[in-house]
Amino acid sequence: MSRRPTSQPLSPASPLTTSPGHADRLPHASEGLALIKQAVRSQAGYALAAPEAKHKLNQNESPFDFPAPLKQEVMDQAAAQAWQRYPAFSPRDLQQAIATRYGWVPDGVVVGNGSNELIQATLAVSLEAGDVVVAPSPTFSLYRLMTGVLGGRYVPVSLEQNFRYDTDRLIEAARREQARVIVLNSPNNPTGSALAPGAVEQILAETDALVLCDEAYQDFGGTSALPQLAHSSRVIVLRTFSKAFGLAGLRFGFGLAHPAVAGEIAKGKLPYNVNLITLTAARVALRHAATLTARVDELIVVRERFLADLRRLPGLAVYPTAANFVLIRCVNLPARDVFQRLHQQYGILVRDVSGAPELAECLRISIGTAEDMDAVIHALGEIFSAPGRNRGA
Numbered sequence: 001m002s003r004r005p006t007s008q009p010l011s012p013a014s015p016l017t018t019s020p021g022h023a024d025r026l027p028h029a030s031e032g033l034a035l036i037k038q039a040v041r042s043q044a045g046y047a048l049a050a051p052e053a054k055h056k057l058n059q060n061e062s063p064f065d066f067p068a069p070l071k072q073e074v075m076d077q078a079a080a081q082a083w084q085r086y087p088a089f090s091p092r093d094l095q096q097a098i099a100t101r102y103g104w105v106p107d108g109v110v111v112g113n114g115s116n117e118l119i120q121a122t123l124a125v126s127l128e129a130g131d132v133v134v135a136p137s138p139t140f141s142l143y144r145l146m147t148g149v150l151g152g153r154y155v156p157v158s159l160e161q162n163f164r165y166d167t168d169r170l171i172e173a174a175r176r177e178q179a180r181v182i183v184l185n186s187p188n189n190p191t192g193s194a195l196a197p198g199a200v201e202q203i204l205a206e207t208d209a210l211v212l213c214d215e216a217y218q219d220f221g222g223t224s225a226l227p228q229l230a231h232s233s234r235v236i237v238l239r240t241f242s243k244a245f246g247l248a249g250l251r252f253g254f255g256l257a258h259p260a261v262a263g264e265i266a267k268g269k270l271p272y273n274v275n276l277i278t279l280t281a282a283r284v285a286l287r288h289a290a291t292l293t294a295r296v297d298e299l300i301v302v303r304e305r306f307l308a309d310l311r312r313l314p315g316l317a318v319y320p321t322a323a324n325f326v327l328i329r330c331v332n333l334p335a336r337d338v339f340q341r342l343h344q345q346y347g348i349l350v351r352d353v354s355g356a357p358e359l360a361e362c363l364r365i366s367i368g369t370a371e372d373m374d375a376v377i378h379a380l381g382e383i384f385s386a387p388g389r390n391r392g393a
């Protein structure tokens with residue numbers, strides 16, 4: 001076979017890029033679909049329409065980009081590595097750096113392509129067909145989706161009034177259903193509610209389940225389950241660099257667990273799934289953690305002022321939050337209309353979560369810059385001061 005000289009650029013006409021041309025008609029889907037598990041077909045996929053907006057407050061991202069000098073550091077270090085080689089599957093230095101920062105042992109650290117990958121891996125290695133996953137409701141939709149895809153049974157347990165965690169109710173459900181896994185997301189997405197101190201300890205003591213503590217938002221508030229790692233091999237803590245560290249675009253998360261359990265979770269991951277650039281960025285982020293966490297402090301100040309401003313507005317209920325987002329309930333206007341007006345008239349994109357039964361008329365608003373939040377207060381002030389204008393908007 002003749003080979004193209006490496007110095008010559010590939011042209012669009014290269015055989016490598018030629019389309020086979022079979023896309024002009026599609027066969028019936030039914031035969032293929034019949035072979036997809038019913039538990040998967042019955043699920044709504046994870047999807048999000050994300051139109052452009054001046055104030056993007058719909059995905060709980062950091063409003064601050066990763067600092068330019070740190071990006072440069074990442075690019076310089078990544079460029080100095082050999083890209084034709086696979087990255088490390090378990091990068092020892094990074095496991096060590098994470099262990100040092102979070103007070104755990106390096107062998108108990110599993111890195112993932114976002115913490116999403118570790119939610120999937122943990123459920124994949126723990127659930128047998130029909131096993132029960134107990135989780136608060138409402139919560140992050142991926143747990144339900146992954147449980148269904150993996151053949152488990154998802155048992156949602158309602159939060160109590162004001163979306164406060166009800167530890168006893170979770171324990172009662174876990175015992176009744178003989179849960180294999182209890183998912184705890186604290187602070188909880190989309191409500192912002194945090195578990196009370198001692199709750200994870202109590203759940204570990206009163207159930208036999210694996211307790212998966214998703215702490216994607218813990219940098220912004222609430223207590224952490226990290227101290228429980230030293231007391232139980234049934235606890236797994238998941239963290240992400242997507243939120244407080246401003247690295248959502250590079251996809252980096254990690255899990256902390258007993259080394260034996262961490263080793264099993266790693267078996268549920270695809271090999272080499274965290275790429276070389278992401279691993280490099282994670283190292284740089286950890287080296288500059290103080291710079292990045294200073295921005296978290298800034299966001300917490302913005303959040304507290306935003307909460308106070310929101311509570312002064314008529315027409316909405318504001319739920320307590322320990323996260324970098326706030327859940328509001330529109331009292332005398334349809335949330336859908338408020339969502340649309342915010343976007344179309346004010347260039348503010350928030351998350352319309354009002355489709356979920358417990359979240360009727362609710363919107364979730366991420367904490368952005370002080371300027372973003374002032375824009376939201378101004379817009380909501382106008383919208384709720386003339387509610388009649390919104391009908392059918």
Ligand SMILES: Cc1ncc(COP(=O)(O)O)c(C=O)c1O
Pocket residue numbers: 059060113114115116117140185189214216239240241242248251252253
């Ligand atoms: C509760 C929760 N866990 C995990 C994730 C996933 O984060 P990552 O970007 O690390 O995959 C999210 C993302 O929004 C989240 O809300």
